[in-house]
Amino acid sequence: MFRRTAFAALAAVAALALAGCGDDTPASSSPSKSSPAVSGAVNVFAAASLTGTFTQLGKDFEAAHPGVRVTFNFAGSSALAKQINSGAPADVFASAAPKNMDDVTDKGTPTNFVKNTLEIAVPKGNPGKITGIKDFADKNKKIAICAAQVPCGAAAAKVFAALGITAQPDSLEQDVKAALTKVSLGEVDAALVYKTDVLSAKDKVEGIEFPESSKAVNEYPIATLTKAPNPDGAKAFVDYVLSDKGKAVLSAAGFDAP
Amino acid sequence: MTRRSRSTNGRLPLVLLLPALLGLAFLLVPLVGLLIKAPWSTLPGRLFSADVWQALRLSLVCATAATALCLLLGVPLAWLLARGGLPGRSVIRAFVTVPLVLPPVVGGVALLLVLGRRGLVGQHLDTWFGISLPFTTAGVIVAEAFVAMPFLVISVEGALRAADPRYEEAAATLGAGRWLTFRRVTLPSIAPGVVAGTVLCWARALGEFGATITFAGNFPGRTTTMPLAVYLALETDPDVAVVLSLVLLLVSVVVLASLRERWIGGLR
Structure with a gap:
């Protein structure tokens, strides 16, 4: 067992050493119609300042859509933009500034959902x-x-x-x-x-x-990502953030409406 | 070491050679990535900016001062652990390695809680002596020493435990006191371990980021060391970050390589 694990680790290291070139094309998701049946995991990349509110929204969203699991990656917006452009499997990106949203190349139309003072x-x-x-x-x-x-x-x-x-x-x-x-x-x-x-x-x-x-008011844009592994889940989550329930959570935390 | 013990590569077993080369590649490939991605055409212009030199000088000064502090406190601590005959030595040794395990940012917060303006010790430093460590160059040195000291202590302690205590006993029977024995017998016999520990300690201090930015903050010329400058450059201009990293790498490799040659080469 240990040897197998060690071998796997070695293989990973070897892969890293040998990679370097080669464009890994992510499996393109099937073009989906906006079907309401949402399932699976939704990966949300969100600005660090959204940690409290989005964790809450994620729980509410899971309660509203049984069978869906929301996982978050909270970090600085610029770091998240870099991760997404490097191929991180993100479904939704919520940025603390329009600039970092602009940096992301493959995305749907961003919507400003809150502003912060x-x-x-x-x-x-x-x-x-x-x-x-x-x-x-x-x-x-x-x-x-x-x-x-x-x-x-x-x-x-x-x-x-x-x-x-x-x-x-x-x-x-x-x-x-x-x-x-x-x-x-x-x-x-x-x-x-x-x-x-x-x-x-x-x-x-x-x-x-x-x-x-x-x-100096900061606008927060949110967008689904074109290469999202779970496009339906992505759309549903963004809709939830923009819904009245989502707005209530955000304004309770001190965010202003855009 | 003599030349004889080094010329065994003809008989190196493949089982060792293959993972060894893989390990080397694993460590070097990210460096190659930096070199390939470096903006070579605009590099000289970016390099000769006042900010870069300011940050580099501060890094070198702070890392060296932190290493000196670690030597001053760390070698005696290592001696205590190896020779002091303390009860519960393994527990103390585990505590010495805490800064290794602690995320550096948490280390920085811990330092603030103790040495900060409102900290347990810091508040007295502030009211009695008017000394406030956060946001000063001295704060950078303290943060770097905190994170880097375990590297020194562990290698010196290892060397002490490997050293033959009979030389010390012989010195003692010839009438040397413990301090004289330590200076003239113990220290020379563990010199390679001390040098190795110093090098590790210096390198760790030079690259220190988390504890420094948390405890000492970030202000150009006062607390912005190279790793902090690299991190902030990464936010806006990754090219600059790559250049700064290369400068830091180059300087550290040159310093470490020349020191090792000189010290360890001269000792053996």
């Missing part, structure tokens, strides 16, 4: 005495914002540009959850995150809204 997150009790977005230009405050390369950082840059202030961050975080972690541990006085993130950590952080957040 930036909010200032401060540790419980606001120890740094942050009053508004202007404090982000104060050198004496410990500040974290997202790096300009990731969507929340790009949105933050838009806000600062609109205000004409130069932010004085102590750290440029690699994603919005990392920025939130720094706030909930009290390592920074404030960070710029999404409204939904503040709500998701409401026992550890407080949110401060600011009017200029309207300058």
